[in-house]
Amino acid sequence: MPEAVAENVIPLAPFIGLDADDRPYLHxxxxxxxxxxxxxxxxxxxxxCATIGALEPVHLAEQGKLYTYTVVHRSFPGVxxxxxxxxxxxxxxxxxxxxxxxxxLDAIHFDMPLRVAFENFAAPGxxxxxxxxxxxxxxxx
Amino acid sequence: xxxxxVVGTDMIKFxxxxxxxxxxxxAEAALLALKxxxxxxxxxxxxxxxxVGEANRSLGQRVLRHVGQTGIPVVNVSNACASGATAFRExxxxxxxxxxxxxxxxxxxxxxxxxxxxxxxxxxxxxxxxVGSGTMPSMFATLGVEHTRNYGTSFEQFAKVSVxxxxxxILNDKAMYRFDTPLxxxxxxxxxxxxxxxxxxxxxxxxxxxxxxxxxxxxxELGLMARAVKVRGSAxxxxxxxxxxxxxxxxxxxxxxxxxxxxxxAGVGPADIDLIELHDCFATAELLHYENLGxxxxxxxxxxxxxxxxxxxxxxxxxxxxxxxSKGHPLGATGIANIYEITTHLRGExxxxxxxxxxxxxxxxxxxxxxxxxxxxxxx
Numbered sequence: 142m143p144e145a146v147a148e149n150v151i152p153l154a155p156f157i158g159l160d161a162d163d164r165p166y167l168h169x170x171x172x173x174x175x176x177x178x179x180x181x182x183x184x185x186x187x188x189x190c191a192t193i194g195a196l197e198p199v200h201l202a203e204q205g206k207l208y209t210y211t212v213v214h215r216s217f218p219g220v221x222x223x224x225x226x227x228x229x230x231x232x233x234x235x236x237x238x239x240x241x242x243x244x245x246l247d248a249i250h251f252d253m254p255l256r257v258a259f260e261n262f263a264a265p266g267x268x269x270x271x272x273x274x275x276x277x278x279x280x281x282x
Numbered sequence: 283x284x285x286x287x288v289v290g291t292d293m294i295k296f297x298x299x300x301x302x303x304x305x306x307x308x309a310e311a312a313l314l315a316l317k318x319x320x321x322x323x324x325x326x327x328x329x330x331x332x333x334v335g336e337a338n339r340s341l342g343q344r345v346l347r348h349v350g351q352t353g354i355p356v357v358n359v360s361n362a363c364a365s366g367a368t369a370f371r372e373x374x375x376x377x378x379x380x381x382x383x384x385x386x387x388x389x390x391x392x393x394x395x396x397x398x399x400x401x402x403x404x405x406x407x408x409x410x411x412x413v414g415s416g417t418m419p420s421m422f423a424t425l426g427v428e429h430t431r432n433y434g435t436s437f438e439q440f441a442k443v444s445v446x447x448x449x450x451x452i453l454n455d456k457a458m459y460r461f462d463t464p465l466x467x468x469x470x471x472x473x474x475x476x477x478x479x480x481x482x483x484x485x486x487x488x489x490x491x492x493x494x495x496x497x498x499x500x501x502x503e504l505g506l507m508a509r510a511v512k513v514r515g516s517a518x519x520x521x522x523x524x525x526x527x528x529x530x531x532x533x534x535x536x537x538x539x540x541x542x543x544x545x546x547x548a549g550v551g552p553a554d555i556d557l558i559e560l561h562d563c564f565a566t567a568e569l570l571h572y573e574n575l576g577x578x579x580x581x582x583x584x585x586x587x588x589x590x591x592x593x594x595x596x597x598x599x600x601x602x603x604x605x606x607x608s609k610g611h612p613l614g615a616t617g618i619a620n621i622y623e624i625t626t627h628l629r630g631e632x633x634x635x636x637x638x639x640x641x642x643x644x645x646x647x648x649x650x651x652x653x654x655x656x657x658x659x660x661x662x
Contacts, residue, residue: 151405154413181528189523208526209431211423212476213415220411226420226475228530236529238414251431264407272405274413 153262153274156180156201156237165259165273167201169235178234203257204280205231212246219265227277229255241277254280284498286377287510287662290319291622293491296458296610299392302488304336308390309348311490311615315386319494319506323350326494327382332359332369332389333614341390362649363563364518365389366491366617371516371655373495383500387493389619391612393486415475418650419483419564421531423475426566430477433581435569437477441468442587443565444482444607450594451604453635456619458487458610482565487610491618493625507662511625514642515548515658517541521651533567536654537574537646544656545576550642552576555658557627557637558598559620560646562605567648572600575646575656594635602627602635617655620645628661 150163158168169180174192180201186193210227225241239257241249255277261270292314299307308331316322323346331342337360346356359369366389373385402409402416410416429435445465451457463481471479501510519539521532545551552575560575562568569583577598578586586592592600603609603623606616624643626632645657 153405153407153409155404179528188528209424209428209530211415211420211427212473213411213417213420213423214473214475215419215480216411216415216417217408222411224411224415226415226424228414228424228526236526238529240412240414262412272407274409 150261150273151271153272154237154239155182157259157273157275165275167203167231167235167237167257167275169199169201170196171199171234172196180231180235180237201235202232205229205255206252207241207249207255207277208236208251210241210249225249229277239275239277243278256280286374286513287496287498287501287506288493288513288621288625288659289496289501289506289510290315290321290494291492291625292318293456293615293619293622294489295456296487296489296612299488304341304390304392305344305348307392307488307490308341308345308388311390311492312345312349312386312388315492315494321384321494323352325384326352326354326386328354328373328376328385329356330359330369330373330376330385330387331356332365332367332387332617333391334360334362334365335391335393335613342388345388345390361653362651363561363611363613364617364647364649364653364655365614367620367645367647367655367657368518368617368653370493370495370618370621370657371518374513374516377495377497383497385495387495387618388490389492389615389617390490391614392488393612417475419478420475422564422566423478424530425533425570426477429566429570429583433584435584437469438465439584439587440477440565440569441465441479441482443562443568444468446587446593447562447601447605447607448481450602450635451608453633454604454609457604457608458485459604459608478564478566482607484563484606484611487612489610489612489615489619491615491622493618493621509629510662511628512660512662513657514550514660515544515656517543517547518653518655519543520653531650532652533648533654534570534574536652537571537648540654540656541575541646544644544658548658550658555598555642555644556640557602557624558600558644558646559603559605559623560600561648562601562607563611565607568600568605571646575644594637599637602637617645617647620647621657621659624659628659
């Protein structure tokens, strides 16, 4: 269950949506023509099958499996390293990138089950946590 | 329809030239290629100028101010790292259309240092390290790890690409770096994004390369056939939809599309190719492209690099120029520097790094976003 967030929060990824109570969720689309689920916003045509007007908004699952990743050791000034940049296949469709946290590097394995968690985030130089991002966490057990 | 030939080509030695004007860098390559063909700018009917950093600033026209402003049509071409090869293909298409006989294709880049990419932002702030990574090294690292997932490819196997390509460039006086990097040195270098160490990432350098394309009719008329190299196949594709494409930039599917189209146009297969210059922007990429270009079956890239067959003297030499890893990767220039390299071998003029008996060569570049251009050249 996502935590309630502060007012006027700003999502840090295009697929993070806020519901009527400003609770975050993952938003995607399902194509009524080809059946594909995609982690994008509603567009005029489906990128997979090119059918016009067939994309319908859906909530994406908030868990999935690790598909691939890298451990980033060197980055721009101010970026905290190392961090794990992961690509996750969400259950039921849609794939998204994000940081994998809460796991030792040598415990990472392909297809490990992960859950999506949302976090408030303060941008550098800002007071107050006005941004919200998602992270992937291992599912215990 | 008659054939189209490369009748002149050259490149400048890649390096760092922060104090030179980019127009002068481009003009140097253009004049070298014209000299190689025995032609002048007055003979050229159109200019295709591939470049990334100044894509919207009329770079081709600015170069003509250093070469000769003849008023010819100039098209400035940008397709990320595939810009140079796209410019070459556009020149080829222009001659194929029947409108022109002689065109100049130029690739130029003047770069700063440091990481490429990562400029992603959302919600008003940069998201690098907060929501995954968008840098080029991490993108190609992730693709390498995907290959490990699918086929068990090891860090060591990826690192061998750097050993091979750095060794090759010792024989290439146009390369930026020209020294051996033993395997342990590659693997112990600073880790950028696993499994890519600093020595497994291509270097941001400045450079330019140029190629002159000519219709068969005009080449015969001008007596240029002795050193002419035929363009046997040309292909350019964008990334087709794949399941992960929207989250992870694709370079595999787009390469397979372009390679298939080029092989079909040329009427040849991978086994017919004598040497290849492919897009080793990062060491992981080279192994992916062994499979994408059909040099081995899917999953066979690790065994292929282990076998040594893709080194100079092997069955299918790859990146004997030193590749992007060692020769350098000025983004817009690379696609035409590859043409220069293959052409030089097909002419028998590659000196110490000559691939003996080379008759058919293949060039390959990919650009983020994505594009892939593949050309197949044949000794005339």
